[in-house]
Amino acid sequence: MRGRLQQLLRRTKRNLAEFKELGGYSEIYKYSIEKNDEFWEKLARSRLLWEKDFTEVSDSSFKDGRISWFADGQLNVFDNCVTRHLADRGDQAALIYEKDEPGNEEIVTYAQLHSLVNRFANVLKSKGVKKGDRVAIYYPVSPLGVAAMLACAKIGAIHSVVFAGFSADALRQRIIDADCRVVICADGTYRGGRYINLKSVVDEAIENLDLVETVLVGTRNAEAKKLTTEKDVDLDLALAAAPENCLSEPMNAEDPLFLLYTSGSTGKPKGLVHSQAGYLLYAAVTTSAVFDCEPGDRFGCVADIGWITGHTYTVYGPLANGATSLLFESIPSYPDPGRYWATVDKHKLTQFYGAPTAYRSLLRHGDEFIEKYDRSSLKRIGSVGEPINTEAWEWLHHKVGSSKVPIADTWWQTETGGNMITPVPCDAGASFKPGSAQRPFYGIEPVLKNADGNTVQGNSVDGALCIAKPWPGIARTIHGDHERFRNVYLNVFDDVYTTGDGAHRDQDGEYTITGRMDDVINVSGHRLGTAEIEDCLTQLDFISEAAVIGIPEATKGEVPYAFVILKEGVEENSEHKLLANKHVAKVIAKFAVPKDTIIVSGLPKTRSGKIMRRILRKLASSEAKDFAQIAPELGDISTLAEPEVVEEIFLKKCQS
Ligand code: 6R9
Numbered sequence: 001m002r003g004r005l006q007q008l009l010r011r012t013k014r015n016l017a018e019f020k021e022l023g024g025y026s027e028i029y030k031y032s033i034e035k036n037d038e039f040w041e042k043l044a045r046s047r048l049l050w051e052k053d054f055t056e057v058s059d060s061s062f063k064d065g066r067i068s069w070f071a072d073g074q075l076n077v078f079d080n081c082v083t084r085h086l087a088d089r090g091d092q093a094a095l096i097y098e099k100d101e102p103g104n105e106e107i108v109t110y111a112q113l114h115s116l117v118n119r120f121a122n123v124l125k126s127k128g129v130k131k132g133d134r135v136a137i138y139y140p141v142s143p144l145g146v147a148a149m150l151a152c153a154k155i156g157a158i159h160s161v162v163f164a165g166f167s168a169d170a171l172r173q174r175i176i177d178a179d180c181r182v183v184i185c186a187d188g189t190y191r192g193g194r195y196i197n198l199k200s201v202v203d204e205a206i207e208n209l210d211l212v213e214t215v216l217v218g219t220r221n222a223e224a225k226k227l228t229t230e231k232d233v234d235l236d237l238a239l240a241a242a243p244e245n246c247l248s249e250p251m252n253a254e255d256p257l258f259l260l261y262t263s264g265s266t267g268k269p270k271g272l273v274h275s276q277a278g279y280l281l282y283a284a285v286t287t288s289a290v291f292d293c294e295p296g297d298r299f300g301c302v303a304d305i306g307w308i309t310g311h312t313y314t315v316y317g318p319l320a321n322g323a324t325s326l327l328f329e330s331i332p333s334y335p336d337p338g339r340y341w342a343t344v345d346k347h348k349l350t351q352f353y354g355a356p357t358a359y360r361s362l363l364r365h366g367d368e369f370i371e372k373y374d375r376s377s378l379k380r381i382g383s384v385g386e387p388i389n390t391e392a393w394e395w396l397h398h399k400v401g402s403s404k405v406p407i408a409d410t411w412w413q414t415e416t417g418g419n420m421i422t423p424v425p426c427d428a429g430a431s432f433k434p435g436s437a438q439r440p441f442y443g444i445e446p447v448l449k450n451a452d453g454n455t456v457q458g459n460s461v462d463g464a465l466c467i468a469k470p471w472p473g474i475a476r477t478i479h480g481d482h483e484r485f486r487n488v489y490l491n492v493f494d495d496v497y498t499t500g501d502g503a504h505r506d507q508d509g510e511y512t513i514t515g516r517m518d519d520v521i522n523v524s525g526h527r528l529g530t531a532e533i534e535d536c537l538t539q540l541d542f543i544s545e546a547a548v549i550g551i552p553e554a555t556k557g558e559v560p561y562a563f564v565i566l567k568e569g570v571e572e573n574s575e576h577k578l579l580a581n582k583h584v585a586k587v588i589a590k591f592a593v594p595k596d597t598i599i600v601s602g603l604p605k606t607r608s609g610k611i612m613r614r615i616l617r618k619l620a621s622s623e624a625k626d627f628a629q630i631a632p633e634l635g636d637i638s639t640l641a642e643p644e645v646v647e648e649i650f651l652k653k654c655q656s
Contacts, residue, residue: 028425036443040069047281047285048080056072058472073277085322088295095325098326099190117147119246121151123151124152136184137160137305141310145305161260164198170588175205177261186220192334217232252276260272274417274476280320282472290410292424299325300326301351313382333362337365338372341373352378353383363392375401379405380408386522408424416467421439425441449493464503501514524556530613531548536588543565548562559594598649600645604643612640614635625654
């Protein structure tokens, strides 16, 4: 693969022009670690537009729970993403809105986006939104969804985008946790030709919730009834009436830019808080260097704005680089499995960034869905959300990328703000390994820890993946619970950030992610805590205890699978499973519904009461029809409090 990629990769050097005199990836990486502050200081000055210059680069201590970058500097994120491009590229497309139905895209130029966000900011102000207030956004990917985020950034309000696939209960919980007085939503969205009503979800979420004073409702379907309560305001009319002029709020570098909720290993989702300057810098620099993104590029990240990938690589990263960002409302298979590549061809996309689950679902279809479209505009194809299997990697590289386009398998997390381990940038001639994220980004120093908390040295070793040094993009806290932030990330091992993932460092010193080490599962790239689903199941009055695990699934990567114990005196009946599924869909989301729910009389627990999920995982994913077949794989179960439940669970599963 070497020769073919060399020319493309040479471009990578240009992307950190600030350091080109140092050499290639290896030299710049070495410098970024050894002179970490100097490295980020230079980039902060060359990549961001400051209202007030900073004098201090970083002041961080994982031990003390303190992370701080460019603390005495001030800037405005909206001005950095939009206003500063007006002079050179006001008429260039900032957004291409590729709607669900092919053939009716909308283009929003930088000048139009500037005007839209200014008016939006004035609407927010007129509803009493001030600097530091939290605003909930329940909006599908669309220019108005992006403008809602940027309008918050402009006036210093903190946005909390909730993925418009989460249920009413999940939305309500997030609105309450972040104390949002204003909610911004659309009447609905289209996916695969189907209209999905979002406003009714918001109505249910805020029923009898005095906290919410205003719901700004934008239009997706002009026929839909969007104003249903006295709190509702017609967003289109309000925008049309709002003045164009609005001053941007100068923000301190460390002020929060947004909250984004994600699952952890306990029931309650965590509202991770990202900063203004550090986050934006990390978004801008990774977009530029990993994706070779230059001003005027057409960046196609198909992630929803409800996830961190949408925040960093659909909104902030591409716009900070003066690129055109694609907003993709549809699904990969609509109207046929060629939709992604038709979109690449139509808009001459220079980057395409998607998820393995989607790639896996597409590769089963014939090559004609790829070949009939021109993909020669692509410089990078990215993958994110979960490990990419070799088959999908080869298909992306050889079929979609005609063996010419480097695959950026980007490992990172909501907490990290941007890409952390990825094969690009790299030295010209470097090798690519399917399924391996390989090389740390500049300034990122991975370390592996063993169970005793010692750092694992050398190569060909495994361990808990941690990061040694703070970087500008790391989340600063969990909203309202800094202790939890410290306990989950900073105090697991001494003086490092703990990712929750395991990794293997291979013979070349490069990294392959081996998966979560906690009770978090990854369903089609959506992170779910098994404890969240368990909490939800035990809310039902007929369930006393639940254990949820993830099992491998060909397209989605993993799916949840549940084992439940009924309450004393409850007779098992065929309704139970249906009620359980409905409840999970209502409280969390449809994608959280277990593939199966097995009613059992006991769970495999240690004598200290800990559920042995390893055993449940084996039982759930086994094809065996006879217990004797699977018993040897289960290992020693004699230490369980009730070893006999294992066979009973197996038999119940076989019957279901
Ligand atoms: C960006 C994003 C984070 C978790 C992470 C890991 C898994 C993401 C991956 C990957 C292997 C990759 N993950 N990218 N695993 N290779 N390229 O996905 O954030 O939703 O917070 O999920 O996803 O387990 O810890 P988030």
